[in-house]
Amino acid sequence: VDGSKLANFRPIVGGPTTSYSWYVRDANSPAKVIFDAATGTSTYTMAGKIPAEAKGSVVITGDFYRNVSIKQGNGGPDIAVREAAFNPIKYASLTAGAAAVPRRTVAVVTVCNDCHDRLIFHGGSRQTIEECVVCHNPTAGDNATPKESISFQRMIHRIHTGEELTQE
Numbered sequence: 001v002d003g004s005k006l007a008n009f010r011p012i013v014g015g016p017t018t019s020y021s022w023y024v025r026d027a028n029s030p031a032k033v034i035f036d037a038a039t040g041t042s043t044y045t046m047a048g049k050i051p052a053e054a055k056g057s058v059v060i061t062g063d064f065y066r067n068v069s070i071k072q073g074n075g076g077p078d079i080a081v082r083e084a085a086f087n088p089i090k091y092a093s094l095t096a097g098a099a100a101v102p103r104r105t106v107a108v109v110t111v112c113n114d115c116h117d118r119l120i121f122h123g124g125s126r127q128t129i130e131e132c133v134v135c136h137n138p139t140a141g142d143n144a145t146p147k148e149s150i151s152f153q154r155m156i157h158r159i160h161t162g163e164e165l166t167q168e
Contacts, residue, residue: 003033003042003064007082008125010063011046012134016056017091017103020137024048050094057101059134060090063125084120087128106133106152 009030014023034043065084091100136152
């Protein structure tokens with residue numbers, strides 16, 4: 001897929017994989033993608049910078065989709081559909097020569113899908129728990145006053161237990 005022709009191209013780098021505490025997400029920037037038709041590969045240089053004090057392993061993922069139109073057989077107007085890529089998950093080490101350490105598994109999306117059929121969020125472009133935990137990390141909070149944690153563990157437990165959850 002030519003990344004420069006996507007409607008949304010938003011790479012994310014987060015770390016450390018031992019327990020995410022930071023992430024960098026670039027703005028939607030398909031115009032900055034360089035596509036090589038001979039190899040079929042897209043290349044992109046992130047604008048966001050990994051924190052200088054960062055160490056260990058990081059995850060590289062992103063939200064990528066294109067908008068397509070589906071023609072109706074009854075002659076009605078075309079239907080606009082967002083066709084999102086399943087979020088790629090790649091791990092890399094910030095230490096030269098060291099092996100990348102993947103993040104521990106916190107949940108398996110197939111188990112979620114037993115009840116939810118197909119778990120997708122944020123407009124359908126986020127489909128993997130491995131990506132959810134990058135932004136919904138233990139240090140993350142919402143924009144409310146007072147600030148409330150949006151850590152994945154706390155958020156999912158609150159969604160599924162609601163008022164029964166005793167944690168404030």
